[in-house]
Amino acid sequence: MHPTIIIVNDLMQKGYRYKLVEPEGEHFDPGFAPGLTPKEMLKLGVFGGRYMTDCRDEFPPDWFTHAKLCHEFHDPHLNYFQVNASQPLSVWRQKGWIYPDDPRGWFQWYCRYYRGRRIEHEDQRQIKRWIAMKRHIAQIKKHCEPGDHDCRRVQRQALLHWAYDSRAL
Numbered sequence: 001m002h003p004t005i006i007i008v009n010d011l012m013q014k015g016y017r018y019k020l021v022e023p024e025g026e027h028f029d030p031g032f033a034p035g036l037t038p039k040e041m042l043k044l045g046v047f048g049g050r051y052m053t054d055c056r057d058e059f060p061p062d063w064f065t066h067a068k069l070c071h072e073f074h075d076p077h078l079n080y081f082q083v084n085a086s087q088p089l090s091v092w093r094q095k096g097w098i099y100p101d102d103p104r105g106w107f108q109w110y111c112r113y114y115r116g117r118r119i120e121h122e123d124q125r126q127i128k129r130w131i132a133m134k135r136h137i138a139q140i141k142k143h144c145e146p147g148d149h150d151c152r153r154v155q156r157q158a159l160l161h162w163a164y165d166s167r168a169l
Helices: 038-044 089-094 106-115 120-132 134-143 153-161
Strands: 004-009 014-020
Touching (some): 120 134
Antiparallel strands (some): 004 014
């Protein structure tokens, strides 16, 4: 595979370049097994529809065919569980969760990783953060009846934001 160069020009990055060195959706770290693709997440409804509205050119057009997006504002009703499970970007920055190559955070990293970009140290950091979200699965299993999507909706939506398919719990 010849690396493909992606050049990003959106509201948060101008002239950012990266290489796709793996086939899309393949060759993930053995400890990283997300339950949803970025396309599936966008279709289900994540981040109040506000995420990814200005960067469609970077990603495959079919990711956005049925995506639930709102360019104007964050709309929790667009989320699958219709609740707000997001923190402002300012909180992410304050906590040191933002890597300069991915100024939008974890989901931007995941989209680029899914497409085939690899940055070893950042990939490991983000995978550790993804693994840490599993604690929410245990809480849902402990406190909710299987299939009760009204139980712990904010936690379920947060898991969805991290590519865990909480609908199956």
